[in-house]
Amino acid sequence: MKPTTLVLSILFMGLTFTDCLRAQSLKKEGTKNATFQSKQIDSLLAEWDSQEKPGASVAVVHKGEIVYKKGYGSANLEYGIPNTPATIFHIASVSKQFTAFSILLLQEAGKLSLDDDIRKYIPEVPDFGKTITLRHLANHTSGLRDQWNLLAMAGWRLDDVITKEHVLQVVSKQRELNFDPGEEFVYCNTGFTLLAEVVSRVSGKTFAEFTRENIFEPLKMSNTLFYDDHQKIVKNRAYSYYMNGDKYKKSVLSYANVGATSLFTTVEDLSLWTMNFKSPKVGSEEIIQQLNTKATLNNGKNFGGALGQFVNQYKGLNQIQHGGADAGYRTYLGRFPDQDFAVIVFSNYARFNPGGIALKIADLYLADYYVKQEAKPDKPIKKVEYKKLKPKQLDRFTGFYWNEKERYSRKIYVKDDTLRYFRNEYSENPLMPIGDNEFQMLGVGVDLKIKFEIKDNSQVMAVTIGNDAPITLESYEPKPPSKDDWIAFTGTYYSPELETAYTVKIEDDKLLAKHFRTSDIEIKRVKDDFFSGNRWYFGNVEFVRNSGGIVQGMKVSSGRVRNLWFEKRAAVEP
Template identity: 40%
Template sequence: MYRSKFYLAIFMGILFSSWITSVYSQKKVLFVTSNQEFYGNTKISTSNHFEEIVIPYDIFIKAGYTVDFISPKGGAIPIGYINSSDSIQKKHLYDAFFMDKLAHTLKPSDIKTEEYGAIFFNGGGAAMFGVAENQTIQNIARKIYNQNGVVSAICHGTAGLAYLKDDAGKSLYHGKKITGFPDKFESKEKEYYKTFPFAIDQAIKNNGGNFVYSEKGWDSFVVVDGRFVTGQDPSSGTKMAQEIIALMEAKISPIQKQTTTNLDKVFSEWDNDPFKPGVAAGLLKNGQVVYLKGFGSADVTHQSPITTDTKFQIGAMSKQFTAFAILLLEEQGKLSLSDDVHKYIPQLADFEHKITIKHLLSQSSGLPDFLALKEIAGWRDKDVFTQKDALDLIFQQKKLDYIPGTKFSQTSSGLILLAEVVKQITGQTLAAFSQEHIFQPLGMTNTLFCDDSEMMIPNVAISYQASKNGLKNSHSNNSITGTTNLYTSAADLSRWYLNFESPKVGSKKLIEKLTSPVTLNDGTTTFNPTAGRLLYGQQHLHARRGVPKIWAFGLEGGYASNIFIFPRQNVTSFVLGNNNRYNGSLAMNMAIEALGDVFPQPPSIDFSKLKTIKMTPQQLETYSGYYWDNERVAARRVYVKNDTLRYQSLGSNDESQLVPISENIFQMVVDGDDVIMVKFRKEAGNMKMIYTSGESDEYVYEAYNPINHSSTALSEFTGTFYSDALKTTYTLSQNEKGLFTSNKNQPVISLTPIQADLFLSSARNFGGIRFVRDKQQNITGFHINSDRIKNLFFEKIKH
């Protein structure tokens, strides 16, 4: 039985691998246009025929295909013959995303032919010039045809086929029926006609083709001969697109169709509402693109569909590109990870301890997190926040939270500084360096770091925020790079991850380092928060149902991106969205479809089958109480309810049940496969609680007795406090609910007493505050502590 399953798995793997090579090309069509603005050398204007572009384009997009545009020179192309009373033409004429494609057509040298299943030569008078004789375009068409693709042309676009040859130099369509705009229908007495380099029908005949046409004209005449699809005039556009799709779909095997159907079901919520914010998705297996598709709308107002070339901001997922740039410079011999950061950034304060490039990459620099500093300093989300602003916050800090390389902390300050390191070494911003040395070599034409919040980015999905009154635009005003602000598309992200399999930029050794764990100075201690083990690529390694996975996510405004990589199975799944939600379930469901039955553990823990012990309420009460984690500045409450032990974050209404595995070890009841353990032990007469999630580091909480201050006692903590490191003031006041604070830009932050001079705030980055007293026991200030910042001092201002 085992052997038969083994052979079946191999057989299914062979079938799966046999078709994935062609899947990517099945869903992409290349439109060929012309840059010509005048007929020949005259001043008679000509253009590309708008109807012949938009009608097929609209059909392809609705069928889930991606359309790219090229022209001999790239860039803007002239368009004409526009009928704005036609609904489809009007829709695309006022679609900024579509019109931007025509304003930024690709150059023939930008094209990777293996990605396309069809080439479509567009018509209009401009098509008679610059296309037929372009050898690169001819090579592209021949290669697409040779890889079992479709070659098509409409009206005057058939001129592009005039000289089309096979690899042996013979006609590619010898003896086949081809149509186009016949010479008979031309206005031969007009000046434009005299500029034509050839008559289309005669050129096709001269190249061995059988030119045919309808005497009637404008009757949707289309010819399909093998994998050549040609149309006589603008009326042919709809039927041509349908015939091309039929040919492309016919090449898809039943197993491929079934897999695609299964993957489509993951995104079924857009089936009946395609014009709401959505996602673009990609799935890779064994170094090949298996699935690439867009769902929903990039711009709800104009109902512009999301395609695989639509750009999204990927938030914190941008960090991997910064890390890659640094490792690339290391590989080029331009820096060493052991270099002192002051070598490149002398403005950084002298902390009496060396901070290295490695410390910045490994989140062990001891620098406070600039995002926490930003929030505490009073910056609002809508404020314009630049790279200089981020650096200034870091440069103002004169103390480290700990000696570099001795501890880890959740901080993004290192990535901001690494962007500056790139600039100092190369003379280029991170945006410019990445463009030249990473994105362009990999063909990532829709990827860029945005270091200017006012930059106009073409073909970008609008960031939406859902509210009770409907959708709102959620614009980001920051222009920082290193930690965020990378815009990319699903197609480009697939190119990026394919580089991990067969590196074209960077070496295999670099990729291995990027996906290896960071360590402290001892070279062995790793960083294992609940998200998983931190890797040099700023992603986390964490098990899913017993199978190791690398993952990361990014949330920025209404943008939400997720990536899951299963390295042992060679499966990569990602989803980019503008739909204002966490898209991890979509990405994971795609991955599960590709992985099949590889998981040794079930999707969720069956707690009814878990081996537990029985404990009396009195035994459980032994662990009841309040617990404080001084390192991460977090408080928890444990209590007995309905004869079971419960776990709760202080200030939250949510609670989790703890089931006893042994007398002092409990497992938390959760939905899913996460194994969360809570252990209790007594040390020096005090109870401690140790929390772990999967293979995470231990989070140690110590029992404490909450203190209740009287109104008179609380008044001692009120006053105005100033931080010289942030040039920021906070006023602490009290009301009937207790102590609270705010400044002019911050919402009200409530403070809950933990110990005599220690309070926990309701804001994560504000963390907890511990008051400082002089010898006379008068309060002189307080320190802010959190998991991202330590001992940020605010001095009490005397009035």
Template identity: 45%
Template sequence: MKHLIKFILIYIFIANNLSAQTNSNAEKKIDSLFSNYNSKTAGVAVGIVKDGKLIYKKGYGTANLEYDIPITPKTIFNVGSVSKQFTTFSIYLLERQGKISLNDDVRKYIPELPVYEKTITIKHLCSHTSGLKDQWALLTLAGWRMDDVITPEQVMKIATKQKELNFLPGSQFKYSNTGFSLLAEIVKRVSGKSFGEFAKENIFNPLGMENTLIYDDNEKIVKNRAYSYGNENGLYSKRNLNSSSVGPTNVYTTVEDLSKWTANFENPTVGDVDFINHFNERTSLDNGEPAILAVSDGETIYHAKGQFMRNYKGLNVYNHTGSDAGFKSYLGRFQDNKLSIILLSNDESFASYKSGMAIAEFYLSDKFKKRAPKTEPEKKVEEKPKYISTTNLKDFVGQFENTELSSVFNVKVIDGKLAMTHNRLSDVVLTEVEKDKFTGLITFSVEVSFQRNKKNEITGLSITNFGATNVKFIKLK
């Protein structure tokens, strides 16, 4: 018996020693990964959660370059689209409380939305399958800059004026921030509290997330917050963020608080095991097929309630990145391995997903499966003949209006090139890629297609970007 006890104690000692050695090696690799960050750069806060405990937390670089304030694990960042999982979690809490159904018509709560050909449900909003045009995509076409003051009220006004969808609800997956703004509005109207108050009472406070808030007032002072930066040719500049739009973004938090959020998925305090399992289920289209973001390295990336899920090198992972102004974030949960990785950055060029998966290799390399080398047959790429325009650019000149956006573009020929001008935007130079079709940049890349009548006269144009398809502008003159 004594020998058995001695053996067990030796085994525990060796196991603990090996674990400590593994963690130490991983921490050195993390230091090396972020060695370029210092007191003169923006940076990143890192949190590693194992078995529900924050085993590593550290800040690299500077939270405020004007006052030389370093990043620490207590620094507060905007996490961008990582916010979406808190929005959907709030909706699922309301469902659990019996106050809503995921199959409810969204117009039951937001009656000012147009009546569409097919009903948009709350489930559609949660799963990026509503067909609603993206709010940022629309705002830019309405003449807004991304550093303008943008409030939930303004987002609601522009969203509820759109009479056309990108596609029939439930028929496709297409990322839409608008859906999450509407979800936040539903939480507000159903609970009788602001979305921030609801999240604080039902999620943040119960989990002890004392330094987390929904930033719904762009003038609110937040102590210990980071400011975000871009870097061009080694020179940093501010990336101002004045938006108070909530739902798709604007959760402000720390790596310490996010560790408590990830721990709740393993040992629930808010919700229970069944609730968490329900929340983690992948979402689907109306025909039952899964909602798929993409296929990468032969692995399918599914959507699941404000998160994406995939089997990465043999291990299941739930993750999402965030990007707002110069803020970048990554939150990844290898739930079966009880490992979570949290990265919060104020550096616009920070490669959040790549860094997150690099850190995963530091801790899980012995568990990852090697991918088989790709053996795809070589494809012959047929070069398309270069398009040679025979169009008279003056044919396109005119004034074009979209009343739903209260937006007017003037199309002109400037210095021999076709350009679109707007009272609130820089001039947009258009490049013709085929007959009556041009490309350009209105904050985001756009495709501009002109329409003609039977007399071959230009009568209008439509603009398509990453989140809005065929936004129509009618020619006025």
């Protein structure tokens, strides 16, 4: 500030000379902090700051202003086009909050209620004998099976052209729910495709038109749209990539459905959306409150979900967030409402971790707000002392263990003189002895103990995990692979729900499930008639026998789809 300017400030604003000097000092300090934060963010994203790689776009919003924005890497590797804050990304499931918001706008206008039955608006949804409300759909408690899992089971590739009509047809053929509505939380994309269709049918506009007119245009989100036409040209969009060996390859996305996904936007535009939560220009404070409020199950318990978002704490601060992942796009929006702060990270690379980067960026700005965890003198941290058990003592606990309720198997084995709890090749934890038959599980972030014991005076070993609502698994002996034994499972299996079939055959000493549109699925025996598949959409297979012991069908589950029935139609030659 020049001397003449300083004098004028004192004369016309009633400021003291000290006030002006303090203002100058604060301005310099703010500039210094911003420079430091900018350099730190650059350091976090340095790996992606190359035109030879896909990358990311970042924006930070604080107190109604974008305080940082920048692009890294390439939006298009073929043409060397850089990512910028104005680059348009497909943001996948971060789209869902806009779908829930649209429903709330219509509710406020008196045109529907969150507690309406979905069949009131979309009668094609089957009558399961249980009411599924719009609220159930918006907080993932409907019990409906997930559209992506069902399509994949039916032989679709996720880079096929998938339209709204395709999804509605799959929904209309569902024969049973995963669970009764409101009883559980299981993430379900189907619900948000249905909600977008409700918006369309109630408003008389396409969902893309409704959101443009009622959200994007009022908020001046000029580079934002719901992409409901896979052939539409969108200027300045980023394309997505994955790594195959040591080369990047295009990760193709041809979705033509909206609601659960398919919002195209920039970090600049999404920043305007985050500002609307603090000072609503679109919607009302009541709508914002409803959108941000945790949902409850039928038993009254919360599970962290809100309407199209998730609510959690991060280092003592309230955060409302959602991430997204489709093709090679990886996105994250985290809002800290009490600090009027938001961080947005979009990437066009499949291995990118946007949530991890976003929270590291949040650390740079919010450290002064974090709750300090002070050690209480009357409760000193107790150092765990591990026992030394001999190899023979550890060998007693090795083997396979079965959870009958959840229908899964675990393996416990010894490696490098340490007992290990094995889930799969990507997930296992060491078990450190704290007693003769009690162990501490390491690497899980919580105090988790497991205890081995003889059950019912027999030689069956049981392992109990945790203290609150403990999980119990019982030891069993898996059957070795056997062609003679497998013949009973071979045959053609048909799903009337998906109108598709798999042929189960023995080839090259493997039991395979074969579909004419997809790669073969190897299914390995876990226990008795329960098998595990090696595809994300074909995770568990349980063969079902009739009273005479003859296999009559199989139930296939994949996390978001439970017990999908395939009837055995014909045997095949072994």
